[in-house]
Amino acid sequence: MLLKIVLLSLICGLTSAEKFRYDGYALYKIIPHNEHHVQFLKDLEYNDKELDFWKSPTRVGEYVSVVAPSEKKADLRKTLEQMNIHNEVMLDSIQEAIDAQVHSRKKRSSRVIRDPVMHFEGYHTLEDINKWFQHLAEQYSNIVTLVSAGISHEGRNITGIKIARNSNRPAFFLEAGQIGADWLSPTVVCYIVDQLIRGDDPETLAASQDYEWHIFPSVNPDGFEFSDNSIRLWNKNRRPQRGNQIGVDLTRNWNSQWGVRGGSFSPAEASFIGIGPFSEPETRGLSRYIESIGHNLAAVLSFRGFGQRLIIPFAHTTEPLDNYNEMIIIGRRAMGSLAVKHDTHYLVGNSATVHDGATGVLVDWAKYRFRPPVAATFLLRDNGGWGHILPVAQVLPSCEETYDAVIAIIREAKFINVL
């Protein structure tokens, strides 16, 4: 994945000041209808490095999304048609969709500087978030503290916010932005921050009084910036690896069944899992932060794009380990609440059943280590149509429904005495 782009950027000497353009790159949605199709698509992903699989083939009936550069388009369609594999073009040129996202941020950035009230009708930049956090720490200094999970490879502070209205309450840990290209999850958790500080409905007030909240919106700040400045669909962090390759997929670098399933051992791939668990400063720093509140953890929630899934630990097995059965009940009910406002539907289950079964994820590590009663990963909108280039009009609805889901998780967990 992305190998071609990375090679191109090396050949062309792309510096961080130049942006890679995706003109003519098309996005396809492909649905395998039998095992033969699934295997064919798996082989295609493995062998054809010019195709960028946003969503890998997993099982019959489960869609696959793939980006193809213009010179590969005709070829891909012909192959799929020969194989009788259903496919549709979701976007003929993904560059236009990317431009729309970037444009929304430019417009809003200037407003944020004048007006420290954060807006959620578009995506945020790292600068927007940092400025807003500073503002919150000054304006609400009685309940808000800025915290840090260390420093990224390129020297950026991995900044979080702690919201505590009362002392000695159990902790909720929320994290977003492990994937650089994912601009949605940082904005969504900022919305949660905004609600917990300024919201005044009874359930929001109870949530912010009953727990202390530790929220990190952008835990891969180098990848996020690089996605903004150079290669929009960059997944990994930015630390050089062997063979002139750069970056590790942080979502697979955690010390929980690391490297057992999913992800790549090759540093050239977008899903490179690293040379060992916690090989990266970002995962090490964040894991230390989680350790520092580990004895007090009520919940660990991880947010990223995309797929509309609520993933319950653990990824390496379909066994209902720990309080899996209770979490499934809580998750299904909470996803019912999520659907109320915008009719968005999530699947709930372990990764092997409803997603890709990739191990080495943050929530599994935290669940195993500290046994927080509530632990889950949100794969946010959408269901593969737009992926990380989700249109701006869907940002606020995503924020609203996800917030409803978090509040519902608390409600349902209390209802069955998990919290």
Ligand SMILES: *[C@@H]1O[C@H](CO)[C@@H](O)[C@H](O)[C@H]1NC(C)=O
């Ligand atoms: C990182 O940010 C935190 C919170 O604002 C701050 O306390 C800390 O001094 C910063 N660390 C560095 C090295 O800049």
